[in-house]
Amino acid sequence: MKNEELWRVVLGELEVTLSRASFSTWFRSTSILTLENGKAVIGVPNAFTKEWLQNKYHDAIVQALRKALPLVSEVAYEIVSRHPPLAAEEHGEDQSEEVGGEKSSPTHEGMTSSRGGVLSLNPRYTFARFVVGSNNELARAAAVAVATTPGVAYNPLFIYGGVGLGKTHLMQAIGNEILKRSSGKTLTYITSERFTSELVEAIRTQQTNGFKNRYRTTDLFLVDDIQFFSGKERSQEEFFHTFNAIQQNGGQIVITADRPPRAIPMIEDRLRSRFEGGMLVDIQPPDLETRMAIIRSKAIEKHVTLEEAVIHFIASHFTTNIRELEGALNRIIAHSELSNTPPTLTSVEESLEGVIAASHTRPSARRILEAVARFYDVTTEDLTSPSRRKEFVVPRQIAAFLMREELKASYPSIGNELGGRDHTTVMHACNKIDGLTKRDDALRQSITLIRERLYTM
Ligand code: ADP
Ligand code: MG
Numbered sequence: 165m166k167n168e169e170l171w172r173v174v175l176g177e178l179e180v181t182l183s184r185a186s187f188s189t190w191f192r193s194t195s196i197l198t199l200e201n202g203k204a205v206i207g208v209p210n211a212f213t214k215e216w217l218q219n220k221y222h223d224a225i226v227q228a229l230r231k232a233l234p235l236v237s238e239v240a241y242e243i244v245s246r247h248p249p250l251a252a253e254e255h256g257e258d259q260s261e262e263v264g265g266e267k268s269s270p271t272h273e274g275m276t277s278s279r280g281g282v283l284s285l286n287p288r289y290t291f292a293r294f295v296v297g298s299n300n301e302l303a304r305a306a307a308v309a310v311a312t313t314p315g316v317a318y319n320p321l322f323i324y325g326g327v328g329l330g331k332t333h334l335m336q337a338i339g340n341e342i343l344k345r346s347s348g349k350t351l352t353y354i355t356s357e358r359f360t361s362e363l364v365e366a367i368r369t370q371q372t373n374g375f376k377n378r379y380r381t382t383d384l385f386l387v388d389d390i391q392f393f394s395g396k397e398r399s400q401e402e403f404f405h406t407f408n409a410i411q412q413n414g415g416q417i418v419i420t421a422d423r424p425p426r427a428i429p430m431i432e433d434r435l436r437s438r439f440e441g442g443m444l445v446d447i448q449p450p451d452l453e454t455r456m457a458i459i460r461s462k463a464i465e466k467h468v469t470l471e472e473a474v475i476h477f478i479a480s481h482f483t484t485n486i487r488e489l490e491g492a493l494n495r496i497i498a499h500s501e502l503s504n505t506p507p508t509l510t511s512v513e514e515s516l517e518g519v520i521a522a523s524h525t526r527p528s529a530r531r532i533l534e535a536v537a538r539f540y541d542v543t544t545e546d547l548t549s550p551s552r553r554k555e556f557v558v559p560r561q562i563a564a565f566l567m568r569e570e571l572k573a574s575y576p577s578i579g580n581e582l583g584g585r586d587h588t589t590v591m592h593a594c595n596k597i598d599g600l601t602k603r604d605d606a607l608r609q610s611i612t613l614i615r616e617r618l619y620t621m
Contacts, residue, residue: 167196170232177228178221189302189443190216197244202237204229207244212309212317214241285343285353288465289336295461297454300330303445307334307418311341314349314384314416318443320407321418322425324609325447326616328487331420334447335386338418342384352379353386360392360399367398376402380409383416390421390439394541395430404435417442422613427606429541446609455479455489462490468497473509481516484616492516527618529567529581535617536563539610548583561593562611568594570618 165173171194179187190213197207206225208214217225218241229236291311296304303325309317321338323331339351366375379385385406393399410417421428424446425439450458456479463470478496482489499515500507527535533544540559547560560582567578568590575587575594582590601608 165233167199170199170229171196173232174225174228177231178224189306189445190221195244197242199236202235204236204239206239206241208241209244210317211243212305214243216305217241285336285339285351287340289333290340291337293461293465294330294333294337295454295458297450297457299448299450299454300325300334303334303447306443306445307338308341310416310418311338311345314338314342315414319411319416320439320442321416322439322442322444323418323420323447324422324424324444326422326449326484326609326613328485329447329449330486331422331447332388335388335418335420339384339386349383350381351384351386352382353388354379355388356390356392356399356403359387359403360396363399363402376405379406381413381415382410383414385410385415385417387417387419390419391423391428393431393435394428397432400432400435404432404438407435407438423609424606427610446605449484449612450486452479455482455486458486458489459493462493466493466497468500468507470507471509474507474512477509477512478516484612492519495519527570529571529573529578531618532563532566532570533581535614536560536566539614539617548581550583561597562614564590564593565597566611566614566618570615 175191175194178191193209194213194217195207197205199205206217208217222239226236226239229239291304291308294300294304303323306318306321307323310319310321323334325331336353339353342349342351363372363375366372387403393403407417419439424444425431425436428436456475459470459475459478463475474496478489478492482492496507496512496515499511503511505511530544533547536559537544537547540555542556542559546553546556547563549556564578564582567573567581568575573581575590578590578594579585579587597607597611601611
């Protein structure tokens, strides 16, 4: 077996065990350089990838290699450089510490970031204030790499994840870090909605040329919540050209969205492929420990002391959205300031009683239908209609799955809600989606988002 073939087999093996985002991030542009005397040398594009493969995926790689070729006894990694060596590569591992600590104070002079209707960065959104957990370590590491060597390492960087999980925070941390490190760079932070409304205004006042030139020379282009470009053809067109111009000028682009590119409906293929051609990283909901760590860190920021029991209580009641978790914490602090007593478990339970009760109300079948329809840009009638069109079938199956999971509804009653379908059809749908969520990251992410919306609609 040639090295190339062998590597393809190994990649095939790894692809099924890793999440899609991790796989495409870490294994694209890798190869077997040499295989001699049982020692395989894997070629990687940069030091950053090398480190991650060594630290996180080494065992998986060795296992997959041995499965294909039992005589492999050793695996090493070597950087195959297509670029001149990067600054980050020279510095090696200490880069994250350097970025994490707030050592040097921000020097914003030399910045000419006043362009158009650009939004400004929140100075609190720094790497130092971003709590790392297994849910976001990949996204954070990628963001740090981009802040260290913008325009080189990963371009574009595409960060996706559910509402309130820190996408904007991380994106702005890149901006704040670059402001701190280098003067004379231009930076633009904008939401896709703002981009669209500026474009509309430019068209109305016949100043589209001005609009075209506004963003194209920026060094760092941060575009938040790109999913709102869905269906907006003119915005996508302008954005596409802006994107290309910035990239050609060696600028760095960072994009966030609430879902991966291929799950955003009504986005032109050429844009989608641009997004997928960069680095895709996701942020998942944090686990209990990470949520507790976030509360501790926010409490320190706000100069309050909380008992562990209180921290645990808040963390166990706000599970999917850090913004809500922060909201709860603010409410607790306000409460304790008003009553002039430190927060105790009892007082916290009281002050959050209403909020927690509201977040625990179960959604109805109707709401599930509405949430799914809205997410997939179809109508609830489409979902309950007899039509077997492809664009209705999967959303309908997801609705069935969610009714089963969230409402614990019986198969026949779900069949009724979905326009009088047979219970075996419903059962099949639920099993199918259940199976798919285990393999398909994009689908799992979509369902997480729909779930979130069910409770916040
Ligand atoms: P998104 O853009 O994904 O909806 P945001 O970036 O606006 O979410 O985050 C919501 C809030 O939660 C912000 O106040 C942010 O600082 C906080 N937050 C999110 N993730 C973290 C984290 N890992 N560490 C600290 N704070 C976080
Ligand atoms: Mg955001």
